[in-house]
Amino acid sequence: MKLTIRKDQLNDAIQQVSKASSSRPAIPILGGIKFDVTHQGVTLTASDTDISIQSFIPVEDGDQIIASIDKPGSVVLPAKFFVEIVKKLPSENVEIEVKDGHQTLVRSGSTDIQMVGLDPEEFPVLPTIDQSESISVPGDLIKSMIRQTVFAASTSEQTPILTGVLWNLQEDQFKFVATDRHRLASRTASVSTESGLRFSNVVIAGKTLAELSKLVPDDNTLVEIVVADNQVLFKIGHVLFFSRILDGTYPDTSKIIPQNFKTELVLHTKKLTDAIDRAYLMSREEKTNIVRLATQDDGMVEISSSSTELGRVTEQLEVKQFTGDPLRVAFNSKYMLDALKVIDSEYLFVGFNGPMSPIIIKPTDHPHSLHLILPYRTTG
Amino acid sequence: MKLTIRKDQLNDAIQQVSKASSSRPAIPILGGIKFDVTHQGVTLTASDTDISIQSFIPVEDGDQIIASIDKPGSVVLPAKFFVEIVKKLPSENVEIEVKDGHQTLVRSGSTDIQMVGLDPEEFPVLPTIDQSESISVPGDLIKSMIRQTVFAASTSEQTPILTGVLWNLQEDQFKFVATDRHRLASRTASVSTESGLRFSNVVIAGKTLAELSKLVPDDNTLVEIVVADNQVLFKIGHVLFFSRILDGTYPDTSKIIPQNFKTELVLHTKKLTDAIDRAYLMSREEKTNIVRLATQDDGMVEISSSSTELGRVTEQLEVKQFTGDPLRVAFNSKYMLDALKVIDSEYLFVGFNGPMSPIIIKPTDHPHSLHLILPYRTTG
Numbered sequence: 001m002k003l004t005i006r007k008d009q010l011n012d013a014i015q016q017v018s019k020a021s022s023s024r025p026a027i028p029i030l031g032g033i034k035f036d037v038t039h040q041g042v043t044l045t046a047s048d049t050d051i052s053i054q055s056f057i058p059v060e061d062g063d064q065i066i067a068s069i070d071k072p073g074s075v076v077l078p079a080k081f082f083v084e085i086v087k088k089l090p091s092e093n094v095e096i097e098v099k100d101g102h103q104t105l106v107r108s109g110s111t112d113i114q115m116v117g118l119d120p121e122e123f124p125v126l127p128t129i130d131q132s133e134s135i136s137v138p139g140d141l142i143k144s145m146i147r148q149t150v151f152a153a154s155t156s157e158q159t160p161i162l163t164g165v166l167w168n169l170q171e172d173q174f175k176f177v178a179t180d181r182h183r184l185a186s187r188t189a190s191v192s193t194e195s196g197l198r199f200s201n202v203v204i205a206g207k208t209l210a211e212l213s214k215l216v217p218d219d220n221t222l223v224e225i226v227v228a229d230n231q232v233l234f235k236i237g238h239v240l241f242f243s244r245i246l247d248g249t250y251p252d253t254s255k256i257i258p259q260n261f262k263t264e265l266v267l268h269t270k271k272l273t274d275a276i277d278r279a280y281l282m283s284r285e286e287k288t289n290i291v292r293l294a295t296q297d298d299g300m301v302e303i304s305s306s307s308t309e310l311g312r313v314t315e316q317l318e319v320k321q322f323t324g325d326p327l328r329v330a331f332n333s334k335y336m337l338d339a340l341k342v343i344d345s346e347y348l349f350v351g352f353n354g355p356m357s358p359i360i361i362k363p364t365d366h367p368h369s370l371h372l373i374l375p376y377r378t379t380g
Numbered sequence: 381m382k383l384t385i386r387k388d389q390l391n392d393a394i395q396q397v398s399k400a401s402s403s404r405p406a407i408p409i410l411g412g413i414k415f416d417v418t419h420q421g422v423t424l425t426a427s428d429t430d431i432s433i434q435s436f437i438p439v440e441d442g443d444q445i446i447a448s449i450d451k452p453g454s455v456v457l458p459a460k461f462f463v464e465i466v467k468k469l470p471s472e473n474v475e476i477e478v479k480d481g482h483q484t485l486v487r488s489g490s491t492d493i494q495m496v497g498l499d500p501e502e503f504p505v506l507p508t509i510d511q512s513e514s515i516s517v518p519g520d521l522i523k524s525m526i527r528q529t530v531f532a533a534s535t536s537e538q539t540p541i542l543t544g545v546l547w548n549l550q551e552d553q554f555k556f557v558a559t560d561r562h563r564l565a566s567r568t569a570s571v572s573t574e575s576g577l578r579f580s581n582v583v584i585a586g587k588t589l590a591e592l593s594k595l596v597p598d599d600n601t602l603v604e605i606v607v608a609d610n611q612v613l614f615k616i617g618h619v620l621f622f623s624r625i626l627d628g629t630y631p632d633t634s635k636i637i638p639q640n641f642k643t644e645l646v647l648h649t650k651k652l653t654d655a656i657d658r659a660y661l662m663s664r665e666e667k668t669n670i671v672r673l674a675t676q677d678d679g680m681v682e683i684s685s686s687s688t689e690l691g692r693v694t695e696q697l698e699v700k701q702f703t704g705d706p707l708r709v710a711f712n713s714k715y716m717l718d719a720l721k722v723i724d725s726e727y728l729f730v731g732f733n734g735p736m737s738p739i740i741i742k743p744t745d746h747p748h749s750l751h752l753i754l755p756y757r758t759t760g
Contacts, residue, residue, distance in 0.1 A: 078690055081661060081665065081690055084661050085658060085662075085693075088658050088661070089658075090654065104691075110695060110697065111694075111695055112695075112696075113691065113693050113694075114694075115690060115691040116689060116690055116691045275490075275491075278465060278469075278491060281465050282461065285461065310458055310461055311484075311494040311496045312493070313491065313492070314494075316490040
C-alpha cells in the first residue's frame with residue numbers, strides 16, 4: 001500500500017471514524033483505524049464492536065485531486081496517536097507507505113514517522129445489512145429528535161434497555177421514546193417511506209445517538225436509515241455509521257401517559273425556565289432538587305424552593321391560561337429543566353392530575369413532543 | 381442595611397471577589413462575601429485567609445447612578461449561591477435589605493429571595509499594610525511576567541516554598557523566578573520606583589498569581605504593588621487583592637545557570653515548537669516524555685522520539701546558527717514545550733554544555749527571559 005493524500009481531507013475522515021475506536025481497547029486491533037486503499041479512493045473504518053464508522057475519501061472531488069494511489073492495499077494504524085499527529089503535520093500532503101510486516105512510513109515535509117501497523121485481516125468485519133428498505137430523514141430533524149429525547153434515557157446499567165432510545169415506525173410516523181422511570185420524553189415526526197415500511201422495539205443506546213448526532217450536518221441533507229435484525233445503518237454522505245440494536249424488550253409506556261387533566265396551565269416557556277432555574281440553584285444545596293409549584297388565588301403561579309442553610313427562593317409567574325382545580329406539586333427541578341430546555345416553542349402546556357400523578361408538558365404549537373415527570377411525594 | 385443596586389455592576393464585583401472565597405470553607409463565614417454599605421458605595425470582600433479580594437462599587441460612576449442607599453450597614457452572604465443567582469435575576473436592579481438576625485431579603489422583578497446572612501463581625505479582618513512605598517507596573521507586563529514563569533513552579537506541597545514564584549527588586553530591576561528542581565523560568569523587567577525601593581525573597585504562591593492574572597486588565601493600566609512584611613497588596617482600579625507571602629527561604633538558583641556554552645544553536649521558535657510537539661505525541665505513550673535532539677553533519681538538527689508499541693517520529697530542523705561541539709541530548713518534551721510556548725520572539729538561542737548539563741533557552745531579541753531544563757541521563 002502506498003499513496004499520497006491531502007492532509008485536510010485525511011484529517012476530516014479520521015476525526016469522523018475515530019469516534020468508533022476504543023480508547024481502552026480490549027484487544028489492540030480495536031484501538032486502530034483500518035485503511036483500505038483502492039484506485040478509487042481510501043476507505044477508513046473504526047469499530048468498537050458496538051458501533052462502527054466508515055468514511056470514504058475519493059481520489060478526486062470535482063476538479064480537486066485528493067489522493068494519488070501508487071499501490072492499493074490495507075493496514076490498521078493506532079487511532080489515538082494518528083488522530084492527533086495528522087492535524088499537526090507540517091505539509092499539506094501526507095505520504096503513507098506500508099512496508100514489510102505492516103510497518104508503515106508516514107512522511108510530510110520534514111517529518112518522518114515509522115508506525116507499528118497491525119494486520120488488517122484481524123480487524124472486525126462490518127455487519128452485512130440488507131439495504132433494500134430504508135427511510136430518509138433530514139439531518140436537522142434527526143438531530144432535534146435525538147436532542148429532545150436522549151437526555152431522558154437512563155445512565156444506569158442496571159436496566160440496560162432503558163439506556164437506549166426506543167424507535168417505532170408505523171404508518172409513516174417515526175417515534176422516539178426515552179425514559180429512566182422518573183421522567184419520559186417522546187418525539188414524533190412524519191416521514192415518507194417506500195412500501196409502508198414499519199418496525200417496532202428498535203432500541204439504540206443513548207450515547208451512540210449522541211455520537212451519531214455529531215456526524216449529522218445541521219441542515220436538511222438527507223440521512224438514510226436502514227434497520228436490520230440487530231443493526232441500524234445510517235448513511236450520511238460518504239460516511240456509514242453502524243450501531244448495534246440493544247437486546248431486550250422496551251417497557252410499554254403508553255399506559256402511563258394521562259389523556260385528561262384536572263389542572264391545565266399555559267405558561268411562557270422562557271419565563272418558566274428562568275424561574276425554575278433560579279429555584280434550582282437553591283434546591284441543589286439540599287441535593288434533592290425539590291422545587292414546588294402552586295397555583296394562587298390571584299391567578300398567578302408560585303415557584304419556590306428552600307434550603308435549611310441558605311434560605312428560600314420564591315418566584316411569581318404570570319399564567320396565560322389556567323383551567324381546573326387549584327394545585328400544589330413538588331418535582332425534581334433538574335428533570336424539569338432538562339425538558340424545558342429542549343422545548344423550542346414560545347408557550348407550553350402543563351397538565352396535572354393532583355400532587356401524586358405524572359406531570360405532562362407539551363409545546364402549544366405542535367403535537368409532536370411530550371414530556372412526563374413524576375412528582376415528589378412531599379409533606380406540607 | 382438597605383439598598384438598590386444595578387445588577388450588572390453588582391455581578392461584576394461579585395465575580396471579582398468570589399475568587400477569594402473558599403469553595404469548601406473550614407468555617408461557614410469563609411464561604412461568604414461581606415457587604416459593607418455606606419452612602420459612598422458598596423464594598424464587597426471575600427477571603428480564604430491566604431488571599432483576600434475587595435471590590436468597591438461607588439454609588440455613581442460619571443453620569444450613571446449605580447446604587448441608591450437607603451440605610452448603611454453590613455452583612456455576610458454565602459458566596460457560591462449568590463455568585464450564581466445574581467446574574468440570573470430577572471430585573472436590571474436588585475434590592476437588598478437586611479432584617480433581624482442578619483436575615484436578608486433580595487428582590488429583583490418577580491423574584492424574592494430570603495437568605496440566611498451571617499454576622500459581619502465574624503468576618504476576617506483584612507491585613508493593615510503600610511502603603512507609603514509601592515511600585516507601579518503596567519497590567520499587560522505583570523500578566524506576561526506571571527505567564528512566563530508560573531508554569532515552572534512546583535505543584536507538589538512537599539517543598540511548599542517551590543510552589544511559589546520568587547520576586548526580587550533591586551536597582552529598578554523587577555525579577556520573577558520559578559523552579560520545580562527539574563526546570564526553571566525567569567523574567568526580568570525594568571520598573572521605576574520611588575526612592576530606590578528594594579526587596580528580596582518575596583515568594584507568592586503560583587496559584588495566587590494565576591488568580592491575580594485574571595483580575596488584571598490586558599492593557600497598560602497601572603497595577604500598584606505594595607510589599608509588606610508577610611503580605612503583598614495589588615491595587616487594580618477599584619479592586620484590592622491581598623496575598624500572603626510564603627514562609628521560608630527560596631533556594632539560591634543563580635549558581636546553576638551557566639554563562640558559557642560548548643554548543644550554541646539559534647532556531648526558529650515556531651518550527652522548533654511544532655517539531656517537538658509532534659515528537660511529544662509519540663514520547664507521551666512511554667510516560668517519560670523523552671525526546672532527543674542531535675546535531676548532524678549537514679548542519680541540521682534532528683528531533684526524535686520513540687515508543688516500543690507505536691514506532692518512531694523523526695524531525696529535520698534547519699538551524700539559523702550553530703557554533704561549537706556536536707551534541708546529542710535527551711529531555712522531557714513537556715517541560716520544553718511549556719517553555720517554548722511562552723517565548724514570544726521569532727528566534728531563540730539554545731545553549732548546551734554536553735548531554736548531562738542544564739539546557740538554557742533564551743529569546744534572541746531581548747535578555748529579559750531565561751529558561752533552564754535539566755536533561756535526562758539516557759543510554760544510547
